[in-house]
Amino acid sequence: MNADTLETVHSFSDSLYPQTISDTEIAGWRIPASRSSELVIRTPDRPGRVIALPNYRSNKVAFVSEDTIAIESGYSPMPLIRTDGTLIESIAPHNHEWFSRVTSSAEGHRFAFTGSRIRNTFETLDPHQTWEYVQRVYIYDMPTHTFACEVKVKHSARNQDFPLALSPNGSTLAFLDGGSLNVYQLPPKAEHRQ
């Protein structure tokens, strides 16, 4: 659907669980009956191709630009891949945290994600109950392959929704921490170019 006109452009039926789209392609996980889940990237009018990702199973994926996908991989470095599956780079902030909530800027130069502390105090009694505390928001600058900055979250509540957004050119970050809407001006691109 065209977001400017709300007109339907294409429609198709598939057993794909869509997770993310670019202007031309849709990526999501398909779960064949006999095998484990596979990442499929397709266009509306073509059935799509399976991307070989042997180390990932149904991880959350997100287009961060027209031709780049970030794969959320928990505590591990986050791979950025091209739409043919080629690894561009794996990025890792210096903190040991659980990385998630990949959110791109509209112009596709920067994206943000959260780093969280995960706890399970009553693991024996309730092994599936985890407590997440968002610690930081990281902003990655793709043209320079550097972290533009990180923002420390001051009053992280347990297991909160924590929505975030980047302005179209990635110069402003907004996130909701509890009931407080926080807006940060980020360093412009030229300043962190090495």
Next chain:
Amino acid sequence: MTRAKLLSVALLSVLTIRGTEIASQARNAEVPAWVINLTGLGYPTHSSKNFSKTFGVPPTTLAFADSEHLVVTFISSDPGTPSEQEGRPDSFRLRLHVIVFEVRTGQVDTQRDWPTPNPNDGLVAGHDGRLVVRAGDNLTLYDTTLKALKETDTAPGDRPNERLFAVFTSPPPTSCCLSSALVFTPNSIG
């Protein structure tokens, strides 16, 4: 010689001032430009026990409509109906709040709220000074004054059991992917 010395001192001063600016701008990323507590604008910091039990964490969405306007949507629940206590999702009177902030100052530009059928309703995309908001199976395009520009019903008329399941947007939010799913209720099966 004296002139050369003066010039180098001046150059050093410029570099020092510029260096200080860069350092302070980097530090500013740790200090918010502004913070607003949304509770005064209707945000439900403490949802009722029945609401949490039925819907979990109330969904909140943020998006920039453009570099000047930040949009926040969230769901609240109007004071309950008797059947709300039974935890039936359709017994809640949900309300969708849409607030447009000026990015530079944090001032509220426009604010509206209206009843909505679905706990997952809210902002879908912001782009070029426009925003797309979901309410049930309907998508509405607004400008930043929250004037409705266009509305569309995504439910296919020929498949009554098919409902809008999820909406995804591309990084330049010019495209949306609507995922629909078949919904079966005891009545539709029987």
